[in-house]
Amino acid sequence: MTKAGNDPVSVSIENGVGLIGLDNPPVNALGAALRKGLSDAVAALNNDPAVRVIAVYGTGRCLSAGADIREFGKPPQEPRLSDVLDQIEASAKPVIAVVHGTTLGGGLELALACHARIGLPGAQLGLPEVTLGILPGAGGTQRLPRLIGLQEAVDIISSGCRVGTDEAAALGILDGTDTRSPREAALAAATGVARGGMPTRRTGQIVARIDPELIRQAIEKLQRKRPALAAPIKAVEAIAHAEKPIAEGLKAERALFLELMDSPDRQGLIHAFDAERVARHFPETSATPRPVGQVGVIGGGTMGSGIATALLQAGIPVILVETAAERAEAARAAVAGNLDNAVRRGKVSATARDAQLAMLTVTADLEGLADVDMVIEAVYEDMAVKTGIFGRLDQICKPGAVLGTNTSYLDVNAIAAATSRPQDVIGLHFFSPAHVMRLLEVVVADKTAPEVVATALALAGRMKKVAVRSGVCDGFIGNRILAHYRKAADYMLLDGASFQQIDRALEDFGFAMGPFAVGDLAGLDIGWATRKRKAATRPAKERYVAVADRICERGWFGRKTGRGYYLYGDDKTREPNPEVAAMIEAERADKGITPRAFSDDEIVSRYMTAMISEAARVVKEGIALRPIDVDAVFLFGYGFPRHLGGPLNYADRIGAAALIERIETYAAEDAYYWQVPALLRELAHSGRSFADLNKE
Structure with missing residues (x-):
């Protein structure tokens, strides 16, 4: 040879x-x-x-x-x-x-x-x-x-x-x-x-x-x-x-x-390909991960069972904890169902499924987590509940165990402060269904140790997740930006566009689902709980659209209840809910709004400009390391059109100056919501792009 x-x-x-x-x-x-x-x-x-x-x-x-x-x-x-x-x-x-x-x-x-x-x-x-x-x-x-x-x-x-x-x-x-x-x-x-x-x-x-x-x-x-x-x-x-x-x-x-x-499509798709690789480069990458042989998951609902499933599919033994024995068995059944679906889809063999399920232990006793190497808490979004759990984990878990929280919005620093070992606490924000969705936001708190961040990154690799590093703020990268641009959709709804037109325009643009259909899929009660949590601090100048609240007050939470903005049949097809149209008309009348027509192009322009604006603020504040990290979050967690490469890659196609012109035009009707981000002005002044920031 x-x-x-x-x-x-x-x-x-x-x-x-x-x-x-x-x-x-x-x-x-x-x-x-x-x-x-x-x-x-x-x-x-x-x-x-x-x-x-x-x-x-x-x-x-x-x-x-x-x-x-x-x-x-x-x-x-x-x-x-x-x-x-x-x-x-x-x-x-x-x-x-x-x-x-x-x-x-x-x-x-x-x-x-x-x-x-x-x-x-x-x-x-x-x-x-x-x-x-x-x-x-x-x-x-x-x-x-x-x-x-x-x-x-x-x-x-x-x-x-x-x-x-x-x-x-x-x-x-x-x-x-x-x-x-x-x-x-x-x-x-x-x-x-x-x-x-x-x-x-x-x-x-x-x-x-x-x-x-x-x-x-x-x-x-x-x-x-x-x-x-x-x-x-x-x-x-x-x-x-x-x-x-x-x-x-x-x-x-x-x-x-x-x-x-x-072609622009090629540029966007190559950028999306790069985003998956670049996002893995954390400042803590050089730290030595802690060994993870067994993981505890707290909460056996949709998210917790999905996380447990993803861990088992990665070959990691799991102890799943619920509040009572009957709930623990229901959680086991949910995990088994997820694994059965993988067999039906031809992803794994029945033999492999059986081996994965054999690695699952369910219990109603938190003390069962004494020897695990990592815990991932996935209970309801309530700070008192979460801090209470972490206070107990502080007493139960062995030294060096990584304590992760799957919170979608809450302050990870406050959760870490409930323990005597804040260096071991990290946010691990999975996206539902957790055994299917590839994104994992790794939320690094002020005192999180570098080796804990490296452990989370290594775990994401074992689970074949796309890990993106985020700083601490309400909603982190994805949900913070979502909360902002979703308001743009609600404002257009109140001002004259129908929710089905908004969804259709954005789906034609390339999104997998429009914002109202997504709300139904995720569960309208989740956003409702967040709005109630933040109601006391809502600025007086901010427009507020209460249509989603009215829907939730009827007990309609989307697909899980069979109705939300849409009505859902057994085959999950959707039809507009006519009673929602009546709620919209009532709120318009209450606020003295005369509805006007929106073109599909205007819907897309306002929605995307709002998304880009908040994304620019997230980068400027250092919540995201780079613009391409924001792109990765939206490509792998929010159904962003892959051929556009992510919101900030798409922003470069429009140009900073053109975006500023849009925002200033929209500000004539709502100067509080439509404000030009400082980073956009900097880019326009210097002639630079978000792509240039990725190279720094």
Whole structure:
């Protein structure tokens, strides 16, 4: 075997088989050095008369997970991946690929350019480029439709979904499977080819059958989606060229790829991709996390059972505490139900579910948490209740145990002060359902120890959560900003827009759900409790819209009660609640408001400007470390349109000066609510952007 130093490619020859090992940890990213090494290896083995067949495999986790993210946004370096893959397909000697692990994007395109493909158990194959605002640009849209059915190729490429080993073999992406190691499977497959026992073919020579009607219907369906993103549509347009000779199809693919490279969608999606990575960089990252072998969860309601489920799915034993034995058993049933749903969705096997449930202990005795390494309190949002629990935990828990609170709004410093060890207390704000939603706000109090923050970050990694560091304020990053921009929606509701128009306009803009539908989903009683808690300190100058209070007074809390702003049937479809319309009209009359019409564009403009304004204040005050942290919170916790990259990334598209002009225009009708944030004025004055602040 030949491999020099940090060379990302190794080459060896055994019994007439040339073996090329990709060795670029951790995921064999197809950076410039690996591309050159692969190209050189293919050329050298083609020129070696002792070699009859070539096989490519990956060391470590996978064949290749795709492009090197360090090259994003930089000028392309030679050799281009497409050129290397064309070289492989044109190889005079057959080239076999062994696919294992997460083989995505350029990694799968590499396999498609080879003359046969063998898959190992557990492999995940996909072309996720559309999720980054582009399309597969190294032959994916041309070679995949030649190997499998047109509809299946359209579905895989336009959605960016993944398929497993068995499905890939059934579709025809793989020519066979093997259970040996990648290198052993490569040697065996290539030996089989050399002996004539396994057929090979050049993918580009297969004639694809393109049905224009299927292509048209696929594009129309994508155009109807909200938002209608450019990349999936362009990807299907590229697939339509797969019936041409491969060289012509690749040329068309390249042209469409380049059209997408400068699109706003791509910028937003790349920013969203970066946000997940950048948010992990806490000031406390270098601290040593405390070991966490077992976690206690206090509260077995929707949130507590969801947190317990997420911990069990991460392989962490849980002691779940409720107030009484019957409530504890109900909590166990809720967790079991969550795990059963994971089995039904095909996320885990029944055997794995049973093993996870076996790690759960339920009890009505808080003393059972004496030996846990971490506690996560998830009871009702009441400061007296929470401080009472933490006072008891201070006496029960062992020294060094991390004491976490899942509060959504309350002062973590005050909760920490209820203990004699405030350095061990931290906010861990999960989002419901906690075993599904990826966001975790890590709220660092004034006295929280760095190693406790590092422990929370490590736990988030084990749970596959996106952790974002927040300072202490009412609502932290996400709910503080939400509380502000939700007022803008309520003001438009009172001034003439209907709640269904506001929801529809924002869903058409790209939000998963509008604000009133979200309120129904989360539970209107949660916001009601917060408004009552803050009523005594509400400024006299602030407009107050009491429609949601009137709804809650009727005992209507949204989906959980079957009605809120909307009426919900058994299938969870929503219809506007006509009685809410009457409540709105009554409040308008009471306040002497003559309703006016709002366009969808104005609804989006006011809503987004309010969101950006409060987000700018959160950054200025240091509650969020960077603008991109705010973006991460809204992308992973609030259904923000991913292609826009988050509220502050979107703000840069508008520009600080234009945002200030909007705010000053709106201030003519409500100068208390519409105030220009100091940070926006600073950016406008200096000509800088939120993106510039991310680089500091």
